Amino acid sequence: MAPKLSIVIPVYNVAPYLKKCVVSCFNQNIPEDLYEVILVNDGSTDNSLEISEKLKTTYPKIKLISQKNKGLSGARNTGLKHAVGEFVWFVDSDDWIKDNCLDNILKKLNANIDILWLGHDVWYHGKAVKSYVPEQTSDAITGEALFSNHLNNLFYIWKFIYNRNFLNSNALLFLEGILYEDLEFTPRALIKASKCYTMPDVYYHYLVREGSIANNIKSKNIEHRFYILNKLIDLLNTKEISSSYASTLSKVIAHTTEQTINLAARSNIKVPESGMKLINRIKKNDDFFGAVSFKFKLIISSPKFYYKSYKILQELYNKINSKK
Structure with a gap:
């Protein structure tokens, strides 16, 4: 048996x-x-x-x-x-x-x-x-x-x-x-x-x-995360999913995109082309990403500015903590 x-x-x-x-x-x-x-x-x-x-x-x-x-x-x-x-x-x-x-x-x-x-x-x-x-x-x-x-x-x-x-x-x-x-x-x-x-x-x-x-972040980690996020955008655009599922998936994509850019900035890794491709695709999907936070709107409208700002704040935070 x-x-x-x-x-x-x-x-x-x-x-x-x-x-x-x-x-x-x-x-x-x-x-x-x-x-x-x-x-x-x-x-x-x-x-x-x-x-x-x-x-x-x-x-x-x-x-x-x-x-x-x-x-x-x-x-x-x-x-x-x-x-x-x-x-x-x-x-x-x-x-x-x-x-x-x-x-x-x-x-x-x-x-x-x-x-x-x-x-x-x-x-x-x-x-x-x-x-x-x-x-x-x-x-x-x-x-x-x-x-x-x-x-x-x-x-x-x-x-x-x-x-x-x-x-x-x-x-x-x-x-x-x-x-x-x-x-x-x-x-x-x-x-x-x-x-x-x-x-x-x-x-x-x-x-x-x-x-x-999770504790050894390299360029490959960032590249693969953006690759997967692009795959999830593909899934979001299929007719197979319900509106509630699409709503949740769009929130997952937004949350993970923010996490990934933050991770890249903390690790001093440039956002790859796949990341910029993802951001452009998000901009074109107003049906799913229309009701996002102001912070995420900033990320997708000015990803380079957000990246640099986050990196500077993170470096400042690290310096303050190192003195404690």
Whole structure:
């Protein structure tokens, strides 16, 4: 009998964290034949593969797959290809899941569910510093309703458990070769979902670590964020989405555009051509971006002026703080 759930864990140079992640997946009070754990070694250059092999000797039911480096999206796609569970949970290898959480999760899952959305907390320097617990949904809601009324910019893939048939029947794969792929994938997937539920408890522990993408900003980070925002503009202009979904998506685009320009200014990175292209496209979409804040109107009317002003203010802020 096929397992109910496949847990897919991409592995790339995460030696200090991997064991904790995998052990958490087996610290569960249900039979191991009800779920599977798939490790996708994505061309690690540290000893992550060796650790994975040792973990497999301890937990023989682990599926261990090795491939040349394709990035996080490519590793997730590979894991999905090899998954046989009715549902799929993509877990990042530097995080971990709650002990004995799978019993409650599996009880909630049934064939009619497309997506289950989970609560999580954030760990920093050995402590849980924040938690994000969704509101209870007693009845199924659409993916558009989940996006518009519940998501609140929490696009992380690991917050979602997907019906594998839902993903496959809608040809939903992760866009490979980019950073921040969750921001691109989640809005695209939720459009297709008709039955979603939330689970109002913390089931996932997210680790903030110094070597994460969020803490190492380079030109590529800014370029990829603007690339995704242009993809979201494409999505906004399709006839497939409702007015409420379009309204929420336009707010996401505006918010993320502002964040990205701020990030570029703080990191002393020039706004790339893709960023200017995005701003010009926003200007042409008055139907969606007509009711934006004065601050955002300033950003899209004078992006270079806003960039320079923000950069100067940030430098001043840093100098003041350095003297304290």
